[in-house]
Amino acid sequence: MDFYSLYSHGFLRVAACVPKARVADPAFAAQETISLAEAGDASGTAVMLFPELGLSSYAIDDLLFQDALLDAVEAAIARIAEASRTLHPVLVVGAPLRRDGQLYNAGVVIHAGEIVGAVPKTYLPNYREFYEHRHFTSGAGATGMIAVAGRTVPFGTDLLFRAAGSAPVTFHVEVCEDVWAPLPPSTRAALNGAELLLNLSASNITIGKADTRRLLCASHSARAIAAYAYSAAGPGESTTDLAWDGHAAVFEYGDLLAETQRFPTGSVMASADVDLGRLRQERMRINSFGDCRREEAGRGPAFRTVTLRLDAPGRTVPLARNVARYPFVPADxxxxxxxxxxxxxxxxxxxxxxxxxxxxxxxxxxxxxxxxxxxxxxxxxxxxxxxxxxxxxxxxxxxxxxxxxxxxxxxxxxxxxxxxxxxxxxxxxxxxxxxxxxxxxxxxxxxxxxxxxxxxxxxxxxxxxxxxxxxxxxxxxxxxxxxxxxxxxxxxxxxxxxxxxxxxxxxxxxxxxxxxxxxxxxxxxxxxxxxxxxxxxxxxxxxxxxxxxxxxxxxxxxxxxxxxxxxxxxxxxxxxxxxxxxxxxxxxxxxxxxxxxxxxxxxxxxxxxxxxxxxxxxxxxxxxxxxxxxxxxxxxxxxxxxxxxxxxxxxxxxxxxxxxxxxxxxxxxxxxxxxxxxx
Known part of the structure; x- marks a missing residue:
């Protein structure tokens, strides 16, 4: 046991990332993603989250139907997967994916050279400035496999990703609007064992929306007794009709642990050391959570578990988390x-x-x-x-x-x-x-x-x-x-x-x-x-x-x-x-x-x-x-x-x-x- 390393004490370093983008340029997006992944690897990060449709850009409307772009996205996924062979973190990136003649807005999980799985967005906003039904099919009920970058991997909203090894964690992926819905998919995932909930978002910015995001993610992490990471689109995304603030944050059981400085000019990430031990203790202790788990067991289809191996880095990773010296006395x-x-x-x-x-x-x-x-x-x-x-x-x-x-x-x-x-x-x-x-x-x-x-x-x-x-x-x-x-x-x-x-x-x-x-x-x-x-x-x-x-x-x-x-x-x-x-x-x-x-x-x-x-x-x-x-x-x-x-x-x-x-x-x-x- 390395006493001085956070991974010896039930912590997990998580980063919510906002890479600099270029409109409809998957090769550039892949390079920015890899650069951030290398920085995360150097800092001992275990899981890194990237924005919704980050490899294609979000606000590109009917360009999403272009085969040339979709092919380039798959090439970008393959490139990131290859780069991940020598990197420690699990990477979760956003991409449009084709399956059975339909297009899905998905989060793709990549680790150690492998494309581990893909999760489609369930709730597609089609109100005010959003028109996602024009382009995408809802992932509700989707299950099975999907071909991505020449590989066949698990696909569906019923996936839990369970990492064994010396940095064990179970995580779930959902996309943007999913957390704005009355019953986010991650609620069921948390009741089925997910401790870390990841949301790839684009989320354009309007006055006051950042506070709403914080409230939404913090309250959801509290109810789910989970960590919740959120990443929104940032600099370089199309501003034809919208603007983007690059807001990324990590929450734990209602507490905001870290967030990016909004409206950045370059790539940024919010990194936090999540206390999985705290979450596991609270879930054992709060019997109403257990009651909900038992009720959930009788509803809906079961989740499929995708396993991977995630070990702590082979070096000391010091804790980078504000630990209050007076837990009974707030510093504010x-x-x-x-x-x-x-x-x-x-x-x-x-x-x-x-x-x-x-x-x-x-x-x-x-x-x-x-x-x-x-x-x-x-x-x-x-x-x-x-x-x-x-x-x-x-x-x-x-x-x-x-x-x-x-x-x-x-x-x-x-x-x-x-x-x-x-x-x-x-x-x-x-x-x-x-x-x-x-x-x-x-x-x-x-x-x-x-x-x-x-x-x-x-x-x-x-x-x-x-x-x-x-x-x-x-x-x-x-x-x-x-x-x-x-x-x-x-x-x-x-x-x-x-x-x-x-x-x-x-x-x-x-x-x-x-x-x-x-x-x-x-x-x-x-x-x-x-x-x-x-x-x-x-x-x-x-x-x-x-x-x-x-x-x-x-x-x-x-x-x-x-x-x-x-x-x-x-x-x-x-x-x-x-x-x-x-x-x-x-x-x-x-x-x-x-x-x-x-x-x-x-x-x-x-x-x-x-x-x-x-x-x-x-x-x-x-x-x-x-x-x-x-x-x-x-x-x-x-x-x-x-x-x-x-x-x-x-x-x-x-x-x-x-x-x-x-x-x-x-x-x-x-x-x-x-x-x-x-x-």
Whole structure:
């Protein structure tokens, strides 16, 4: 396994190409096609798509009936096939083909010196500027064989092309109008196993049409859970009555991965690394897709499978795909604002409903001065606004222990006062000393023993106080623990960061919570003093503050123990959302976080984080994550209620993540060790 090559991790490089054209000049078209194919071969591309009728030109009207032109097209196909003998990519080109006295608008699949098959266009537009019925026969229902350039090859709309080898993929070909139809042929193809859908198009340009194309292809790829490549005619096509923008693009499950610059002056291509593993995972996971597959099996004729062998290039092909460093946090500022707005309202609505439904009159919350309790307190205050109660019905408590710093305690008080909630302080140290003495713990005798018992006595007492305060004041305890902590098991079983009456943060990762607090600070709904406090909280080292600093001990740093949240949120997302094997997660993490990836980082990073991690660090923290994730499932199996926030999922045992509490990380750790180099 070549760890650094995209083909080792379920990716496939696909290119949608627009060669420069000359009207009705197949020899020129063949040369431009071959030139692009050679460029694709050099870059490690596996599949290359070209425009509809690209070898003849599209807008040539009755010249399509000329035998001289049709003969030249077949000669061009033969020439491309011969050139493909020494090229790696599968080539899909557009050509008019004769069969049984009829003319078809077809996509021709060529690979390794062979003409593999031909697929005719099903839906022929005959409206407005289109007159295809004048020239072509619809391929609807067509099946059998066709003679092309002296060879007899499979022909029909019922063809699936299945590549075996070290770059396995199943793809389907359709032509232009086919995707504009209510039921594109590629829909049935996807239900029969096609993962990559290819559309050869001419598609003249009019104002606004490019956006329609993007919408159409993106939505179709999302519904079909597929990759969709689209290529339209460009420079050199006839402009007698139409114009062409050379728009080519590659989509994956609704996402636009790459597109050409429109209105080019020469040949161009949009290249993208399609994540076939993502598509395969989603198809397994989304049972409605499987239901449609079963329904499809009883309809219409079966597809024929044309096999070919497609191997990965015999060299490392680095990933050329933008991998978001923060999968839970969009890099686009406008999208981030919208996500924060929605997250807040989901949290507020969830807590408001629970307050009303439970009959609780108050919300009880512990405030540490850290990120999670800050976010939960803001939500609690706004939930009271939402249901028309005074914010004084939020009973907020700071519960200082042996390691609580003056700074975090001051921030907690300033925040509680700034939000207008009822604020109180309960010093848990006397009760903690008594409990430690009752347990016979050395700390009670003055020994500086800071073990897990010492830590959890404090955490447990805080939770005891909050639940009894809720009893006393007819309230419910608002949980503060976040998704990242639950994933890492960085929470004490049965205490505040794990247990509550309702946890508003349960499916919010640490990397997103920071932005929710920034969003609140920028909302204009809080005072300037409170904004300053929020920024101070954001700048504070993340710490449980359970072991006192001093005597050579620095303040407890959570991320030095469980790993950088930026990396661990990345690992959590790809393990639980897509089920990727550890080696693929490490590969993606390296693509996103290594020094080599710095050039692709946005100027304004989402949280100003300019760190980079080498593969050794990525591997180490992924190993830590896997061990902690599997070992702590018993904590997630008993989670309180809380709303799902992100499409990345939650870890609720009633929702996105259901797993045995006694699972073992052995298989995942072995895969990591076997397939990810240490340096």
């Amino acid at each position: 500022p406008s999208r981030l604002r919208e996500d924060c707005y929605e997250a807040y309202n989901i949290q507020v609505q969830g807590l408001a409903k629970r307050l009303v439904a439970s009959g609780a009159q108050r919300a009880v919350i512990g405030v540490s001065g850290g990120l999670d309790s800050t976010q939960a307190l803001i939500v609690a205050a706004r939930a009271m606004d939402f249901i028309g109660r005074d914010r004084s019905a939020v009973l907020a408590y700071t519960l200082p222990g042996f390691a609580t710093s003056d700074a975090t305690k001051a921030n907690a008080w300033a925040l509680m006062r700034g939000l207008g909630v009822t604020a109180e302080e309960i010093d848990i140290r006397p009760a903690a000393r008594q409990m430690l003495a009752d347990l016979g713990h050395p700390f009670a005798e003055g020994a500086p023993v800071y073990d897990v018992t010492f830590e959890n006595v404090q955490a447990g007492l805080r939770t005891d106080y909050l639940f009894r305060l809720a009893n006393h004041h007819n309230g419910l305890v608002v949980g503060t623990g976040d998704l990242s902590e639950l994933g890492l098991g960085w929470c004490t079983y049965g205490v505040g960061d794990h247990m509550s009456h309702y946890n508003v943060n349960a499916s919010v990762p640490k990397t997103l919570i920071q932005h929710l607090i920034r969003f609140a600070a920028a909302s204009g709904d809080v005072s300037a003093e409170t904004v300053a406090v929020l920024h101070a909280i954001l700048a504070t080292e993340i710490s449980p503050e359970l072991v006192p600093a001093g005597d050579g001990r620095e303040i407890q740093s959570t991320q030095q123990i469980v790993g950088p949240y930026a990396l661990q949120d990345f690992n959590l997302f790809y393990l639980t959302r897509y089920g990727y094997r550890p080696s693929k997660i490490a590969f993606l993490s390296h693509a996103a976080w290594s020094d080599a990836a710095r050039g692709s980082w946005p100027v304004d990073l989402p949280d100003g984080d300019k760190r980079a991690f080498d593969l050794r660090e990525i591997r180490h923290w992924l190993e830590v994550f896997l061990k902690r994730f599997f070992a702590s499932q018993f904590k997630r199996s008993t989670l309180p209620n809380g709303p799902k926030i992100t499409s990345g999922g939650s870890l609720s045992p009633r929702g996105d993540w259901r797993a045995p509490s006694d699972g073992d990380a052995k298989v995942w750790l072995e895969e990591l060790a076997a397939n990810v180099p240490e340096v």
